Amino acid sequence: MGAGHSHPLYLAGASPVHRLPSEVKIVAAFLGVVCVVATPREAFPVFGGYLLLLAVIWTLAGIPPTWMARRSLIEAPFVVLAVLLPFTGGDPHIPVPGLSWSGLTLSEPGLLGAWNILVKGTLGVLTSLTLAATTPLRDLLLGLQRLHAPGLVVTIATLMLRYIDVIAAEARRMRLARISRGHDPRFLWQATATARGVGSLFVRSYERGERVHLAMLSRGWAGEMPRLSDAVTTHRHWCIGLAPVAVAAALVVTGWSTT
Amino acid sequence: MLVVREVGVVGDIVLAMHMSDGLVNAPTAAVFGLVAVIGLAVAVSRARADLDDRTAPMAGLVTAFVFAVQMINFPILPGASGHLLGGALVAILVGPWVGSLCIAIVLAVQALLFADGGLTALGANIVNMALIGVFAGYTVAIALRPLARRGRGGLVATAFVAALVNTVVAALAFVIEYAIGGAGGASLGTVFTLMLGLHVLIGIGEGVITAATVGAVASVRPDLIHLLRGSTTPLQIRGPATAEGNPS
Numbered sequence: 001m002g003a004g005h006s007h008p009l010y011l012a013g014a015s016p017v018h019r020l021p022s023e024v025k026i027v028a029a030f031l032g033v034v035c036v037v038a039t040p041r042e043a044f045p046v047f048g049g050y051l052l053l054l055a056v057i058w059t060l061a062g063i064p065p066t067w068m069a070r071r072s073l074i075e076a077p078f079v080v081l082a083v084l085l086p087f088t089g090g091d092p093h094i095p096v097p098g099l100s101w102s103g104l105t106l107s108e109p110g111l112l113g114a115w116n117i118l119v120k121g122t123l124g125v126l127t128s129l130t131l132a133a134t135t136p137l138r139d140l141l142l143g144l145q146r147l148h149a150p151g152l153v154v155t156i157a158t159l160m161l162r163y164i165d166v167i168a169a170e171a172r173r174m175r176l177a178r179i180s181r182g183h184d185p186r187f188l189w190q191a192t193a194t195a196r197g198v199g200s201l202f203v204r205s206y207e208r209g210e211r212v213h214l215a216m217l218s219r220g221w222a223g224e225m226p227r228l229s230d231a232v233t234t235h236r237h238w239c240i241g242l243a244p245v246a247v248a249a250a251l252v253v254t255g256w257s258t259t
Numbered sequence: 260m261l262v263v264r265e266v267g268v269v270g271d272i273v274l275a276m277h278m279s280d281g282l283v284n285a286p287t288a289a290v291f292g293l294v295a296v297i298g299l300a301v302a303v304s305r306a307r308a309d310l311d312d313r314t315a316p317m318a319g320l321v322t323a324f325v326f327a328v329q330m331i332n333f334p335i336l337p338g339a340s341g342h343l344l345g346g347a348l349v350a351i352l353v354g355p356w357v358g359s360l361c362i363a364i365v366l367a368v369q370a371l372l373f374a375d376g377g378l379t380a381l382g383a384n385i386v387n388m389a390l391i392g393v394f395a396g397y398t399v400a401i402a403l404r405p406l407a408r409r410g411r412g413g414l415v416a417t418a419f420v421a422a423l424v425n426t427v428v429a430a431l432a433f434v435i436e437y438a439i440g441g442a443g444g445a446s447l448g449t450v451f452t453l454m455l456g457l458h459v460l461i462g463i464g465e466g467v468i469t470a471a472t473v474g475a476v477a478s479v480r481p482d483l484i485h486l487l488r489g490s491t492t493p494l495q496i497r498g499p500a501t502a503e504g505n506p507s
Contacts, residue, residue, distance in 0.1 A: 007372050033378045038285040120281020128374035159319025167327040185334045195468050199475025209320030213313045
């Protein structure tokens with residue numbers, strides 16, 4: 001807990017992207033993904049443009065592309081559905097190039113649907129990764145606060161992120177204790193001991209919550225977290241942060257006008 | 260929704276349910292984002308009524324618990340493992356309002372910090388798992404409450420059914436969203452069959468683990484279980500008197 005609260009996807013740095021206020025980055029990432037999702041799927045070159053835009057941001061932020069590639073592979077979203085679509089989609093069917101002798105055909109709308117899910121999902125993951133890599137936890141919460149997220153939600157998220165390491169470490173110790181006593185479950189019906197551990201983890205978390213509440217009260221908590229920073233976000237920050245969004249918007253317009 | 264990802268060196272397959280960007284089109288995503296915002300606003304005010312001034316710390320710790328639980332892998336078969344989504348579990352343990360708030364915050368943090376689930380799909384994900392899923396599980400639990408109050412077996416059975424229904428209904432909510440604004444080219448019947456079949460299987464796993472977990476909590480602190488509130492049986496003291504004192 002003593003070491004700065006960092007999350008596994010954060011890549012420490014002092015680049016202009018890192019220094020940008022987090023609320024600007026959240027809004028920019030969100031609008032960027034909206035642009036990607038709104039792009040017609042047949043506008044193939046436009047998606048390359050988005051990737052190029054992200055690559056420029058990575059260069060500015062000092063994020064190696066290999067770092068990005070490794071982490072985007074962890075999550076291969078909707079691959080299952082995307083793989084099935086070309087086989088289950090509607091007509092017209094087209095033969096597989098090079099395999100026409102086999103009589104195997106793929107559905108054209110299915111292929112387009114799979115491409116749509118894969119390319120938009122991947123660009124979305126890359127955008128989220130860029131946001132996560134350049135924004136430390138505390139800034140993110142501050143950004144949510146400044147974007148007028150409900151105070152209670154921000155406070156719950158703050159406490160959750162502050163205690164997640166404690167609770168996760170507790171879960172890890174329980175697992176070690178089970179393993180060191182010879183627990184090696186292979187099948188679902190052998191997981192009772194793990195589930196019992198989850199049960200006591202809940203009781204411990206709940207009771208810790210009661211103690212944390214008393215501790216907060218004794219330190220003068222009156223329902224609101226103290227402000228963590230008084231840095232001000234200027235128009236300049238917004239202009240810099242929304243510049244990539246403007247490029248993305250131009251790309252969407254290009255996409256719609258060319259298809 | 261189903262996501263297959265490789266975890267660690269073991270290469271276990273983990274099943275999760277986060278929708279990515281581009282699965283539904285932009286207008287649909289916007290509509291469900293709005294529904295999520297309204298639902299969360301209601302949940303925030305009702306959660307306050309449930310927990311009074313303890314709301315923030317208690318809900319914060321329960322949310323941390325949900326987050327930690329989603330990191331614990333359960334074996335399903337050799338080589339395949341899954342983790343709990345926890346919707347029905349929190350609905351039974353802390354009630355539907357605090358529960359849906361916790362799940363929604365977990366989903367938002369996963370989208371913002373862990374690139375898990377798309378930013379534009381966040382609204383739809385919250386609607387599916389935090390609102391529809393949690394409340395489907397809770398409705399079932401309330402309907403079966405007389406059974407749950409009867410004893411440990413009843414409570415465990417209730418938890419199993421609630422978790423199964425929670426998982427399947429959340430998956431069906433995805434199918435409805437896909438029907439409204441699906442961006443893929445699959446026929447609705449295919450998506451329906453695929454999602455239903457998969458999530459009945461996932462739901463059985465979720466049900467078994469939820470049931471065992473609720474059973475474990477019930478044997479230590481039955482007073483903590485939201486579903487059983489207002490039905491505490493009077494304290495019974497069994498066994499003979501000891502030399503230290505009279506247990507009456």
